[in-house]
Amino acid sequence: MPILTPYLEFRGLSMELIGLVLGSYGFTQILVRLPLGIWSDRLRRRKPFIMLGMLTGAASCFLFTIPGSAVWPLAGRVMAGICASTWVAFTVLYAGYFRSQDATKAMGTISFMTVSGQLAGMAVSGFLAEHYGWEAPFAAGIGIGLAGLAAAFAIKEPKDGLSGRQPISLQEMRGVVREGILLRISILSILAHCVLFITMFGFTPLKATADLGADKVDLTLIVAAFMIPHAFTSLVSTKWFAPRCGPWNILMAGFLLSGLFTAAVVWSPSLPVLMATQAFNGFAQGLSLPILLGMAIQDVSQSKRATAMGFYQAMYAAGMFAGPFLAGWLNGLAGIDSGFYFGAAAAAAGALLAWFWRTAPGRP
Numbered sequence: 001m002p003i004l005t006p007y008l009e010f011r012g013l014s015m016e017l018i019g020l021v022l023g024s025y026g027f028t029q030i031l032v033r034l035p036l037g038i039w040s041d042r043l044r045r046r047k048p049f050i051m052l053g054m055l056t057g058a059a060s061c062f063l064f065t066i067p068g069s070a071v072w073p074l075a076g077r078v079m080a081g082i083c084a085s086t087w088v089a090f091t092v093l094y095a096g097y098f099r100s101q102d103a104t105k106a107m108g109t110i111s112f113m114t115v116s117g118q119l120a121g122m123a124v125s126g127f128l129a130e131h132y133g134w135e136a137p138f139a140a141g142i143g144i145g146l147a148g149l150a151a152a153f154a155i156k157e158p159k160d161g162l163s164g165r166q167p168i169s170l171q172e173m174r175g176v177v178r179e180g181i182l183l184r185i186s187i188l189s190i191l192a193h194c195v196l197f198i199t200m201f202g203f204t205p206l207k208a209t210a211d212l213g214a215d216k217v218d219l220t221l222i223v224a225a226f227m228i229p230h231a232f233t234s235l236v237s238t239k240w241f242a243p244r245c246g247p248w249n250i251l252m253a254g255f256l257l258s259g260l261f262t263a264a265v266v267w268s269p270s271l272p273v274l275m276a277t278q279a280f281n282g283f284a285q286g287l288s289l290p291i292l293l294g295m296a297i298q299d300v301s302q303s304k305r306a307t308a309m310g311f312y313q314a315m316y317a318a319g320m321f322a323g324p325f326l327a328g329w330l331n332g333l334a335g336i337d338s339g340f341y342f343g344a345a346a347a348a349a350g351a352l353l354a355w356f357w358r359t360a361p362g363r364p
Contacts, residue, residue, distance in 0.1 A: 001122045002205040003129045003137060004220045008208065010134060013070055015336075019328015021077050022202055024194070026320025028081025033317060037088045037310020039074070046093035051152045053086030062137040081317075088310045095297065095305065096158045104294030108238030111290040115234045119227035124194050127221035144360065149316050152197045182296060182308060182359050186315035189253065189292045191350035194323030195318045196285055196341035200226045202324045204265060207336055224281035225275040233286030238294055248358030252351050254299025256290030257281075259347030266337040288350075292316075319346075 008018045040049055056079050063076030091110060098106040121144075122304075125137035196202075200223070208214035208222055241250050261281040267300040295311040297305045323346065327339030 001118070001125065001135070001201055001225050002214065002342065003125050005203060005206040006209045006216075006219070006320045007064075007129075007134050008073060009210075015072070015328050015332040017328075018206075019325045019331070021074050022197065022328065023321040023325030024074055024324070025079045025084065026197065026324075027080045028078050028316050029085050029317030030321060032082055032085040033314035034307070034310040034330055036085050037092075037307045037313075039317035040092070040310075041304065043155065045102050046089040046096075047152065047155045049086045049089035049151055050093070050155060051084050052154055053090070054145050054148035056086075057078075057081040058142045058149070060147060061141030063136045065135045067229055073291050074137060076148070085313070086119075086316075088313055089162075091158060091293065092297075092305045093155075104291070106233060106240050107294035108290040108326070111293060112231055112235035115227060115231040115286070119224070119231055122223040122227060123220050126216045126218075127162045130297060131215035138357050157224065166266055181299065183314060183351075185292050185295045187317035188255075188288075188350055188357075189296075190319035190322075191346045191353075192255070192258075192285065192288055192292060193319030194320075194346045195350075196289075197283060197320045197323045197348075198263055198327045198339055203327060203331065203339050204274075204278065207265060207268075207270055207340075208259055208271065209338065212268070212274060214271055214358065218271060219356055221272075222278055222299065223277055226278040228282070229279050230282035230286040233283050234290050237287050237290045241287065241295055242291055247295060248356075250291055251354040252358070253287050253292075254284050254286075255347045255354060257284035259344045259351065262340055262347060263344035265340045283296075311346040 005018055005022070008021060013021065036049060040046055060076045060079035063072050063079055066072040091107065094110045095103050095106050121141075123302060124140070128136035128140060179294055204226075205214075205219050205222065208219060214222065245253075258281055261277045261284060264280075265274065265275040268277055293312075297308050300308040323343065327342055329336040330342055
């Protein structure tokens with residue numbers, strides 16, 4: 001990101017195929033995230049899965065560099081989905097270094113770290129592609145993935161994290177999955193990730209290049225416009241906004257604003273206006289995502305958190321799949337703007353559900 005969709009267009013893929021490649025990332029995670037969480041809980045280990053994530057991340061970048069058929073970028077994006085599925089282990093291990101009541105704040109911090117890494121990688125990718133060719137960002141990704149694999153060897157898991165605890169049973173897993181708040185948060189996260197993977201992680205870069213004449217360096221500026229506010233709100237959303245205004249109110253605000261500025265992409269007549277929409281959209285999406293991540297596990301015991309997080313992340317992966325896949329199909333039928341209207345509608349649905357569930361008892 002953000003060169004992926006322009007790169008796929010450069011390789012000759014249609015809008016429908018681009019949507020399929022983008023959506024395969026989420027579809028893979030639907031299948032893989034929950035089993036990885038259960039496996040991690042049974043092994044009582046997180047570190048091996050983090051190492052797997054770094055290795056598959058490097059492999060994904062390698063597959064994108066293979067010329068020829070559209071099979072290779074599709075395979076690369078599937079491998080990236082496996083890599084992202086190990087995020088279960090990252091989040092649960094990180095939360096394990098904190099007290100249970102601080103889980104939401106911990107998720108805000110790790111979300112900030114993640115967004116900072118995304119900002120750095122996405123900012124550099126446009127520069128590399130402009131000066132060294134389309135394959136240069138993927139070559140850099142291979143090196144960074146292998147460096148991360150080497151660094152992962154130094155991880156030390158908390159001694160008291162899972163010591164002496166029994167792995168989760170099938171009956172307990174059903175109890176975790178049927179938890180009302182977890183289901184609500186998962187559904188909201190599906191909609192939030194649907195919007196994210198239609199916009200900056202999907203078709204916004206293609207809108208910039210195809211309709212507004214952006215070059216690869218311009219894509220870097222668009223990324224910065226989105227990711228800097230996104231990083232800021234990821235850090236302060238759980239630590240400042242949520243305690244003062246209430247998490248459900250912040251979720252409603254985040255969805256409403258992201259819907260408005262997703263629709264505003266369609267109305268952008270120039271690159272500066274598009275960058276402004278991305279700045280506000282990055283701020284809005286940064287409000288809700290860390291809160292959702294923290295609320296998913298804050299009431300779950302340490303020994304069952306990987307399963308709960310695996311379920312939560314497998315659920316929101318449906319948004320990663322459905323959002324770009326359906327937007328790509330709509331774009332092929334009615335033009336690229338239709339996908340952004342679809343994303344705005346998903347955000348509006350999220351705001352309505354957050355408003356309804358903020359006081360509703362029981363399960364959704």
